[in-house]
Amino acid sequence: EIVLTQSPGTLSLSPGERATLSCRASQSVDSNYLAWYQQKPGQAPRLLIHGTSSRATGIPDRFSGSSSGTDFTLTISRLEPEDFAVYYCQQYGSSLYTFGQGTKLEIK
Amino acid sequence: QVQLVQSGAEVKKPGASVKVSCKASGYTFTSSYIHWVRQAPGQGLEWMGIIIPSTGNTDYAQKFQGRVTVTRDTATSTVYMDVSSLRSEDTAFYYCVREPYRGACYFDYWGQGTLVTVSS
Numbered sequence: 694e695i696v697l698t699q700s701p702g703t704l705s706l707s708p709g710e711r712a713t714l715s716c717r718a719s720q721s722v723d724s725n726y727l728a729w730y731q732q733k734p735g736q737a738p739r740l741l742i743h744g745t746s747s748r749a750t751g752i753p754d755r756f757s758g759s760s761s762g763t764d765f766t767l768t769i770s771r772l773e774p775e776d777f778a779v780y781y782c783q784q785y786g787s788s789l790y791t792f793g794q795g796t797k798l799e800i801k
Numbered sequence: 802q803v804q805l806v807q808s809g810a811e812v813k814k815p816g817a818s819v820k821v822s823c824k825a826s827g828y829t830f831t832s833s834y835i836h837w838v839r840q841a842p843g844q845g846l847e848w849m850g851i852i853i854p855s856t857g858n859t860d861y862a863q864k865f866q867g868r869v870t871v872t873r874d875t876a877t878s879t880v881y882m883d884v885s886s887l888r889s890e891d892t893a894f895y896y897c898v899r900e901p902y903r904g905a906c907y908f909d910y911w912g913q914g915t916l917v918t919v920s921s
Contacts, residue, residue, distance in 0.1 A: 728907035730846075737896055737911035738846065749909060781846055785906035789862065790836070790848035 695720055695786045699793035705801040712769040714796045716782035724760055726785040729767045732795075733778045741780075742767065774800075803827040805835075805897050805912035812918045818885040821915045823897030830878040831855035834900040836908065837871060837882050839893040851900070852880055887919045 696719040706712055716727075724745040730738035740749040742758040745765060755770040769776055777800050782793040808822040823835065837849040850861035852871040859871050870883040880897060895915045898908035 726906040730908075737914050738908075739911070740907060740909050743905070743907040743909075783846070783907065788860065790906070792846040792848070794845045 694789055695722060695784055695791055697782050697784060697791055697793035699780075699782060699796045701796060702794075703797045703799060705799050706772055707801045708772050708774055710772050712767075712772055712776070712798060714767040714769075714780050714798070716765040716767070716793050718763040718765070718784060720786075721763060722765075722784045722786060727758075727760065727765050728783045729758060730781045730783065731776075731778045732781065738781060769798075772798075803899065803910045805899060805910055807895075807897060807912040807915045810916040810918070812920065813887050814921055815888055815919055817887050817919075818883060819887060819917050820881055820883045821895050821897075821917070823880045823882070823912050825878045825880070825899070828899075830875060833902060835871075835873070835880045836898050836900060837869075838896045838898055838908070838911075840896070840914075841890075841893040844893075849882075849895075854878075854880070884917070887917075889919050891917065892919045893917060 698717045700715045727745045729742040731741050732738040741752050741756050745760050746758040757768045759766050777798050779795045779797050781795050804826045806824045811819050813819050831854045834853055836851045839847050849865050850871050852859045854873045868885050873880045897912040899910040901909045
């Protein structure tokens with residue numbers, strides 16, 4: 694099973710700042726099969742990014758995804774108040790879908 | 802627009818079973834896959850299993866094999882998930898989610914979630 698480890702657990706930033714969220718895989722992940730989701734309190738998760746770097750429909754271009762080896766990154770270029778939430782990465786491999794444990798992005 | 806509408810909250814006793822429904826609309830039901838993902842209160846996300854509506858074929862995470870059964874009714878575009886032998890650790894929100902096409906391997910639409918509480 695591929696384990697995804699997200700860091701940091703909590704990230705405290707101010708609106709307008711840049712956020713960098715990390716997701717490290719325990720082994721190689723096909724870049725086509727890495728996605729990011731945003732979850733706000735009391736809501737279902739929402740797809741942000743799929744295929745490592747492709748934004749989902751309606752997602753603002755301040756959200757971007759990238760990778761280097763087994764490290765995947767979600768970047769939010771300039772934080773808006775509505776961006777403070779929990780973020781999860783997710784991968785598919787060996788007939789199994791797994792999620793990271795999440796990064797909470799909170800207002801500083 | 803694509804919608805996944807789930808059945809309401811359930812309270813069950815340990816050892817009982819629960820059946821959660823997920824009605825899909827706004828797209829061709831048999832052209833996408835439906836998965837189930839759960840989230841214990843305050844915890845992360847856990848993939849449970851998948852059904853291919855066009856064929857009825859299913860696959861489950863090893864942890865849930867033998868205890869979770871997913872079925873579909875193509876006439877009503879509804880997917881059902883049955884969880885048996887419930888225990889307190891099964892208390893969670895259960896989400897049906899759509900994989901938009903074969904091989905996408907991501908989830909573009911989520912149901913609103915169904916809270917299942919297991920308590921004596």
